Amino acid sequence: MSDVVIRAENLGKKYTIGHQAVSGRYLALRDVVVENARTFWRKTSDLIRGKDIVQGTTLEEVWALRDVNFEVQRGEAMGIIGRNGAGKTTLLKILSRITESSAGRVTIKGRVASLLEVGTGFHPELTGRENIYLNGAILGMTRAEIKRKFDEIVAFAEVEKFLDTPVKRYSSGMYVRLAFAVAAHLEPEILLVDEVLAVGDAEFQKKCLGKMGEVAKEGRTVLFVSHQMGSIKGLCPKAIWLNDGHIQNAGIASEIIGAYLRGNSDLVRAERLWQAGDAPGDQSIRLLAVRLCQPPGSLSNLIDITEPMEIEVEISIISKSIDVNITLEVTAQDGNTVLVTCDLFAKNYQERSPGRWSSVCYLPAHTLNTGIYYLSAYGDIPNVQVLFREYNVLSWRVEATDQLMNRYGMDQWPGVIGPGAAKWRMNRCN
Amino acid sequence: MIIKPKSSTDQEPILVLEPGRTEKNYWADIWSFRELFLILAWRDLSVRYKQTIIGIIWAIIRPFLTMVVFTVIFGRLAKLPSDGSVPYALLIFAGMLPWYLFSSVLSEASNSLIDNANLISKVYFPRLIVPTATVITALVDFMISLVILLGLMATYHFAPGWNMLLLPLFIFLAVLASLGPGLWASALNVKYRDFRYVIPFMVQFGMYISPVGFSSNVIPEQWRLLYHLNPMVGIIDGFRWCILDGESPIYWPGFLLSLVVVTFFLWLGISQFRKMEKTFADLI
Numbered sequence: 001m002s003d004v005v006i007r008a009e010n011l012g013k014k015y016t017i018g019h020q021a022v023s024g025r026y027l028a029l030r031d032v033v034v035e036n037a038r039t040f041w042r043k044t045s046d047l048i049r050g051k052d053i054v055q056g057t058t059l060e061e062v063w064a065l066r067d068v069n070f071e072v073q074r075g076e077a078m079g080i081i082g083r084n085g086a087g088k089t090t091l092l093k094i095l096s097r098i099t100e101s102s103a104g105r106v107t108i109k110g111r112v113a114s115l116l117e118v119g120t121g122f123h124p125e126l127t128g129r130e131n132i133y134l135n136g137a138i139l140g141m142t143r144a145e146i147k148r149k150f151d152e153i154v155a156f157a158e159v160e161k162f163l164d165t166p167v168k169r170y171s172s173g174m175y176v177r178l179a180f181a182v183a184a185h186l187e188p189e190i191l192l193v194d195e196v197l198a199v200g201d202a203e204f205q206k207k208c209l210g211k212m213g214e215v216a217k218e219g220r221t222v223l224f225v226s227h228q229m230g231s232i233k234g235l236c237p238k239a240i241w242l243n244d245g246h247i248q249n250a251g252i253a254s255e256i257i258g259a260y261l262r263g264n265s266d267l268v269r270a271e272r273l274w275q276a277g278d279a280p281g282d283q284s285i286r287l288l289a290v291r292l293c294q295p296p297g298s299l300s301n302l303i304d305i306t307e308p309m310e311i312e313v314e315i316s317i318i319s320k321s322i323d324v325n326i327t328l329e330v331t332a333q334d335g336n337t338v339l340v341t342c343d344l345f346a347k348n349y350q351e352r353s354p355g356r357w358s359s360v361c362y363l364p365a366h367t368l369n370t371g372i373y374y375l376s377a378y379g380d381i382p383n384v385q386v387l388f389r390e391y392n393v394l395s396w397r398v399e400a401t402d403q404l405m406n407r408y409g410m411d412q413w414p415g416v417i418g419p420g421a422a423k424w425r426m427n428r429c430n
Numbered sequence: 431m432i433i434k435p436k437s438s439t440d441q442e443p444i445l446v447l448e449p450g451r452t453e454k455n456y457w458a459d460i461w462s463f464r465e466l467f468l469i470l471a472w473r474d475l476s477v478r479y480k481q482t483i484i485g486i487i488w489a490i491i492r493p494f495l496t497m498v499v500f501t502v503i504f505g506r507l508a509k510l511p512s513d514g515s516v517p518y519a520l521l522i523f524a525g526m527l528p529w530y531l532f533s534s535v536l537s538e539a540s541n542s543l544i545d546n547a548n549l550i551s552k553v554y555f556p557r558l559i560v561p562t563a564t565v566i567t568a569l570v571d572f573m574i575s576l577v578i579l580l581g582l583m584a585t586y587h588f589a590p591g592w593n594m595l596l597l598p599l600f601i602f603l604a605v606l607a608s609l610g611p612g613l614w615a616s617a618l619n620v621k622y623r624d625f626r627y628v629i630p631f632m633v634q635f636g637m638y639i640s641p642v643g644f645s646s647n648v649i650p651e652q653w654r655l656l657y658h659l660n661p662m663v664g665i666i667d668g669f670r671w672c673i674l675d676g677e678s679p680i681y682w683p684g685f686l687l688s689l690v691v692v693t694f695f696l697w698l699g700i701s702q703f704r705k706m707e708k709t710f711a712d713l714i
Contacts, residue, residue, distance in 0.1 A: 015712065047622065093711065094447065095447075096553075097554040098550075098551065098552070098711045099708070099711040099712050100447070100708040100709065101447060101448070101449055102449055104448075104449075105447060106446070106447040106448075107444060107445070107447075108444070108447070109443075110443070111443075112445075112554075114553065114554065116552045120553050121546075121548065121549050121553070123473055123477055125476075125477045125480045125481070126473065126477065130473075133469060134469055134473055137466045137470075138466065138469075138549060138553055138555070139553065140555070143465055
């Protein structure tokens with residue numbers, strides 16, 4: 001028998017929002033008076049009828065969630081992805097009982113703890129020690145539970161020396177570390193987490209992710225909202241894609257994430273296309289498209305370090321054959337050049353006749369270390385003529401899904417070349 | 431969430447969330463969060479006088495100075511009569527104790543939800559905990575004032591009688607009397623911020639329509655029962671009866687009426703609070 005711990009049926013959440021009417025540039029005093037009188041009348045009648053007061057001149061009902069159905073099995077880690085305003089946080093708020101749904105029903109089995117923010121209820125005047133107890137209690141831990149885990153929490157947060165200092169004297173890094181440390185030691189059966197891992201420095205983020213991974217492995221049910229596709233992929237085998245308050249797609253995390261990234265123009269695109277009119281180049285050549293692919297043939301700008309990737313540049317040769325050379329430059333986030341290469345290295349390099357051509361650059365797995373990279377594409381006839389120079393046309397992120405890289409809780413290895421690019425072997429010498 | 435699961439997994443609590451569904455385990459749920467109640471109360475207490483110079487002395491100065499001013503105005507200038515042979519300062523202080531308890535619970539409870547908006551919108555816990563936790567701070571201030579009262583009684587050589595033993599009962603009544611309107615106001619405050627301005631005004635106003643600066647015996651006989659519609663009249667009379675050793679007798683019909691009003695407001699406050707609490711996170 002399947003063991004469903006969260007079941008949502010036709011879940012919906014409606015908000016009434018007010019809009020301030022956009023008025024002309026000049027507003028007569030008379031209009032202001034009339035408008036205020038009208039709002040006052042509306043508010044008063046709302047008050048009498050016991051309705052909520054909404055600021056604004058016109059009202060609109062918005063469904064933040066609509067007809068959401070899903071099930072989560074015991075011990076499952078489920079990622080929730082979607083653009084801002086897609087209803088992810090609203091969903092978590094309903095599940096954690098912070099707010100009530102407007103339609104549908106949810107059935108939950110087990111003790112729920114939610115983490116919508118780290119450091120909820122931290123009081124600046126209280127010391128680190130006091131805040132651990134306060135925050136723990138707010139998150140639903142008992143005093144005995146906190147006492148038992150106190151040392152562990154302090155060690156995790158690395159704030160031993162400042163335990164008896166008011167947290168208002170903490171650096172923001174220390175504050176966040178302490179806040180997360182408390183949250184990380186929650187032990188509910190069901191944990192709802194919203195985008196809270198995006199705090200602290202990179203190193204601490206990795207530590208947090210590692211901790212979340214442990215939680216998921218211990219067989220607890222986790223619902224995890226994040227914009228970092230890498231974290232979702234790393235933590236959750238399954239994912240739900242919310243779009244405009246309804247479920248766009250649900251299933252295997254990597255597939256859902258792939259579909260989401262492809263269908264989402266908000267993220268940096270994995271493909272850059274130019275219209276004929278404004279394509280870079282001149283009368284002899286035009287740059288048509290630059291694409292990032294992984295696996296080969298499918299667009300993606302979220303690159304798995306353990307898989308090879310391809311960069312494809314498509315050009316159109318217009319009138320006569322030319323000896324054009326396509327160069328790619330990859331820069332890291334700090335602006336340093338990581339790689340410059342050109343299709344002169346192609347085994348079948350040739351002069352191109354008029355028509356559409358593409359040059360594909362294959363980068364083996366582990367070539368680039370985790371991080372964000374930017375691509376510039378250049379076209380020229382070597383030593384003769386510059387045809388186009390397009391800087392930072394695309395960017396992508398290399399994510400560590402490598403078990404080895406995660407092994408010591410250190411996803412971000414130093415260096416620009418992936419640690420897995422080096423091939424090792426061991427020999428016994430005696 | 432409601433009850434921690436027992437050892438076997440099929441004993442797990444099943445929680446059903448539906449719009450408009452009333453909580454079956456409402457009170458049990460609150461009980462399971464009792465530690466949070468204590469911690470919130472402790473937080474309010476420990477930050478209350480942080481970064482002040484004289485700290486807890488504030489809790490002594492405020493009622494003491496009010497007592498002095500009232501004694502001068504009502505006792506000396508207006509020459510209002512005291513109860514029996516009781517010194518006027520004692521009469522006022524005995525009336526001020528419950529009044530300060532009532533007014534600080536009412537005003538702090540009514541602002542408590544808004545002051546803890548970040549908690550309400552980010553974490554679930556029974557919302558009733560927040561306004562009720564303010565009672566603890568008010569009670570601590572009350573205890574400090576009680577010490578002043580004892581000092582004052584010693585100064586006037588006024589020995590308390592056995593009535594004093596019933597004081598805890600009246601303290602409890604004063605808390606209940608303030609919680610009713612306090613809960614209601616705290617919930618309304620989330621929805622309509624107007625109450626932020628209404629409550630301080632009502633507290634100020636209430637101090638003069640309640641028998642704080644004078645004895646309720648100065649009220650003409652035919653209005654006395656009506657006067658007890660203000661529940662604080664009965665409670666203040668009760669306090670004076672306990673502390674002043676029967677020098678100020680309780681007017682029983684009025685006291686019972688006050689009890690009815692207290693109960694009504696408590697019921698009203700809790701039911702209104704429960705009606706609105708599920709929307710707090712959306713409105714705050």
